[in-house]
Amino acid sequence: MSLGAEVAAHLPFLRRYARALTGSQATGDAFVQATLEAALADEDLANSLRGGRVPLYRAFNKVWSSAYLEPGVDQGELGQHEAAAQDQLNKITPLNRQALLLTTVEDFTPAEASAIMGIAEADVRTLVQEAVEEIDRETTTSVLIIEDEPLISMQLEDLVQSLGHEICGTAATRTQAQKIVAERTPGLVLADIQLADGSSGLDAVDDILAIDSVPVIFITAYPERLLTGDRPEPTYLVTKPFQEDTVRAAISQALFFGSSHPLN
Template sequence: MSIGAEVAAHLPFLRRYARALTGSQSTGDAFVQATLEAALADEELAGSLRGGRVPLYAAFSRVWSSAYLEVADAQASGSVHEIAAQGQLRRITPLNRQALLLTTVEDFSAADAATIMGMEPAEIETLVREAVAEIDRESTTSVLIIEDEALISMQLEDLVRALGHEICGTAATRTQVQDVIAGQTPGLVLADIQLADGSSGLDAVDDILAQGSVPVIFITAYPERLLTGDRPEPTYLITKPFQEDAVRAAISQALFFGSTRPL
């Protein structure tokens, strides 16, 4: 397999990680593009991309660590969400969030995450513990769960409540979502894309966003339907079956960036 084909196979998931890390599709894609451009300009770096996801994410991590401020400045225009995300990026380089996202959402081992971030596995484990502690300290919000599988919905409810958040409603269809949001706007949405009556979680989320800007995390067994590049992709995308820590990490990132923009 050529380097190009090998990179292409992993690119949708690197873009997902970049979006989750930066809180913005355009900013995340700018980092991914900068990584690919750096590889084209450096034969040694290009050669290192052979061998799967770890070398590709490691190359991205080096670009992120060394140049994220420049990329954010270059993307200084955009939506309110993107500008808010860039403001956060100018203030911090969230190593603990990187470690948590890599080991949960992207499902790397601590050893692989250590290789990606240029650290020791023990340091990654410490960063993950710090990230979890940070999540526990975050302010609470109201959460709408859109999920047609009862057991998964209950699991998400328990997880959300364990993090200190409130459940403002659960829904298994688009119509039920409309009933919930008729009287309130959630502070966060966890949504499947395929609902009980054949309706679309994407359409249900569009109904919510028509009322105001709300962070959304998609949790689906069909991530390929959302990682096509043909339409704006969700910033936070969890694949079923999911790790609870992956959902915690996504909630942390969504609220971290969501708290910087008005609803």
């Protein structure tokens, strides 16, 4: 397999990680693009990308870390949401969130995350634990679940409530979601994309966002179809079947960045 084909196979998932890390499609995709441009300009870096996702994420991490640590970044060139996201990252511990996202959303082992981040495996485990503790301190909110599979909906309900949040309502169709939101606007939405009656979770979310700006996490069995970078796409995506820690991390990120439009 050529290097280009090997890298291309992993790009949708690197975009997912970059967007969750930065809280923005535009900013996350820009860091991915910067990583690819750096590889094109450096033959040694390009060759280092062979061998699966770990080398690619490690290269991305170097680009992101150097930009994050750069004190002279001109935020005047960023959009309002991107600047707000960067301000938030400057206030907390990004390494904790990085470790959590790598080991939950991206499903790397602590050893792989260690190689990506360039720190000891024990430090990765410590960072993840600290991130979980930080999540537990998040402000509680009301959550709307849009999901047409009853067992998954119940699983999400239990998880959301275990994190201290309340359920605003559950909906299996766009129409049901509209009825719930008409009575109460949620503070967070967990939405499947393909719903029971053939309606779209994307359309249901658009209905909600027409009323108020609410953080949204989309859940789908085919995330790569929504991570091409060719159009406005969701910032927060969870892949089915999911691990509860993955949803937990996504909820933390979405609430951390606040009520930003999920299609940036």
